[in-house]
Structures are given as structure tokens and as C-alpha cells.
Amino acid sequence: MTGCSGCHGHEAEGKLGPGLADDYWTYPRNATDQGLFELLFGGANGMMGPQYVNFTTDEMLHIMAFIRDIYQGDPKKAKWLTQ
Numbered sequence: 001m002t003g004c005s006g007c008h009g010h011e012a013e014g015k016l017g018p019g020l021a022d023d024y025w026t027y028p029r030n031a032t033d034q035g036l037f038e039l040l041f042g043g044a045n046g047m048m049g050p051q052y053v054n055f056t057t058d059e060m061l062h063i064m065a066f067i068r069d070i071y072q073g074d075p076k077k078a079k080w081l082t083q
């Protein structure tokens with residue numbers, strides 16, 4: 001996860017970029033797998049650039065699985081579980 005931890009922290013606790021393990025999303029679409037993939041692939045704002053230059057699609061899916069795994073927020077907000 002070296003490509004992400006520089007900005008998001010080794011435990012995804014947040015650093016230059018926002019924490020990814022809590023239940024707050026800047027972008028609500030990240031609650032769905034499709035939205036999260038689009039954000040990772042195409043990038044967000046500021047330093048969060050498109051990640052397709054660094055990772056293959058397969059690696060991207062692994063990263064998504066990792067993000068879902070470290071999620072610590074309210075399970076009711078974990079929409080991807082019910083979709």
C-alpha cells in the first residue's frame with residue numbers, strides 16, 4: 001500500500017489526505033464500489049491524482065478490498081454490504 005500510505009497514513013488514519021478508515025466520505029459515491037473504483041481510477045481533487053497510472057485494474061480491486069476491510073464506521077452506512 002506504499003502508493004497510498006504516504007498521503008493517507010500507514011493505517012489509513014489520514015495525513016495529507018483524509019482518513020479512509022472512518023465513516024466519513026468527502027465523496028458519498030465512495031460508499032458504493034462503483035463510485036470508489038471511479039475515484040481511484042480517475043482521481044479526486046488536489047493531490048489525489050488518477051491512480052490508474054500506478055496500478056493495474058487488478059491491484060485497484062485489491063486496494064478497494066483493503067479499504068472496505070479497514071472501514072470502522074457505522075455498519076449501517078456501509079451501503080456496499082447490502083448492494
Ligand code: HEC
Nearest residue numbers: 003004007016017024025026027030044045046047048051
Ligand atoms: C499524493 C498524495 C495522495 C496519494 C499518493 C493518494 N491519495 Fe487519496 N487523497 C489525497 C487527497 C489530498 C485527498 C482528498 C481529495 C479531495 O478531497 O478531493 C484524497 C482522497 C482520497 C479518497 C476519497 C476519500 C473521501 O472521503 O471521499 C480515497 C478513497 C482515496 N484518496 C484513496 C486513495 C488510495 C486507495 C490511494 C492509493 C492507491 C491514494 N488515495 C493515494 C491524497 C493522496
